[in-house]
Amino acid sequence: MTTMSAAVWYGPGRENFRLEQVKRPDPGPGEVLIKVNKCFFSTMYVRAILVGHPKLHPPEIFGRMLAGDVVAVGSGVTTVSEGMRVTVNPERPCGECFYCQVEELGHCIHPTRLKPGGMAEFVCVPAPLVGGIFELPSDIKYEEAAYAETLACILQGMDLSHIAFSDTVVIIGDGSVGLVFVQLAQLRGATKIIVAGKHDDSLQQALALGAYRGVNVKVESLRDVVMAETQGYGADVVIEAVGCGETYQEALTLLRCGGRAVGFGGTPPGTTFPGDPNLIHYRSLKIYGSYRYVPNHFRQAIDLIATKQIDLRPIVTHYVPFSKLTTDAVDISQQPNCRGLVIDFAK
DSSP: OOEEEEEEEOSSSGGGEEEEEEEOOOOOTTOEEEEEEEEEEOHHHHHHHHHOOTTOOSSBOOOSSEEEEEEEEOTTOOSOOTTOEEEEOOEEOOSSSHHHHTTOGGGOSSOEEOOSOSSBSEEEEOHHHHTTEEEOOTTSOHHHHHTHHHHHHHHHHHHHHTOOTTOEEEEEOOSHHHHHHHHHHHHHTOSEEEEEESOHHHHHHHHHTTOSEEEETTTSOHHHHHHHHTTTSOEEEEEEOSOOHHHHHHHHHTEEEEEEEEEOOOOOTTOOOOOOHHHHHHTTOEEEEOOSOOHHHHHHHHHHHHTTOSOOTTTOOEEEEGGGHHHHHHHHHTSTTOSOEEEETTO
């Protein structure tokens, strides 16, 4: 077999995202070939296909979040063998640039990345990334393991939040990321977790996963609820997981003096909000931006998934066969009840 099917993106426009036959990679020295079983289709790809994305440059085969089976290994590979069920950390910092030297590995200027990605029948893992291949326990589904990259990003945000025992935490956003933040905040010891969103079914899921209170912002004032639950002081931590100027601004108003805000949601280019400097100054607020992750977060994510401390069943809500990826994935992803869309190569 010299070719394989792959979804190739040529730029904005649905007609520019299509299945094609491309050359199948062969593993060279130190490399590993994976036959993809499951791959996540995230919202960043929806945006790229419809309007473009500043971090993605056509032509490109998407897919950072994948899991599958090792089908071939190059010479010199001793840690991975054929037949293993695996996932892979799709990125490794260079270790030499300015940001690596100041230990901001998530902002590495010259990382090694998995490219092309997992929206193809086979993926060849370059030698620098082979150390980031993890074998999966037999009772862990491929789609659960494929979520590790996003979970690693969320763990970065959790570290910045400094959530401690008995904290009141507000999570703005009831999508898949918000539901994972609920579980991690509970593991960190938060005792009062308030989730805000616009979808009653997601808010019910949040309660089932350990949230103290769900707030549908279409019918309730989030600020009124938070102040009532904190004797008027405000929350210890607020996590913005929507990506909207209005919710970024609201996050600051919900904090107690000395509280911490984590900006996790990415916003469209040009988004601004009229923040009040005195609110930050006189209330001694701590504000953190969270972007990407470091290698240890990926390892932690794998451990959390493998030990089933994170319930991903509410996260994976929809599937699309690989054969229908380019025609159906965008529309499915935009359905209100879609929290996580997985490309299924087994169908």
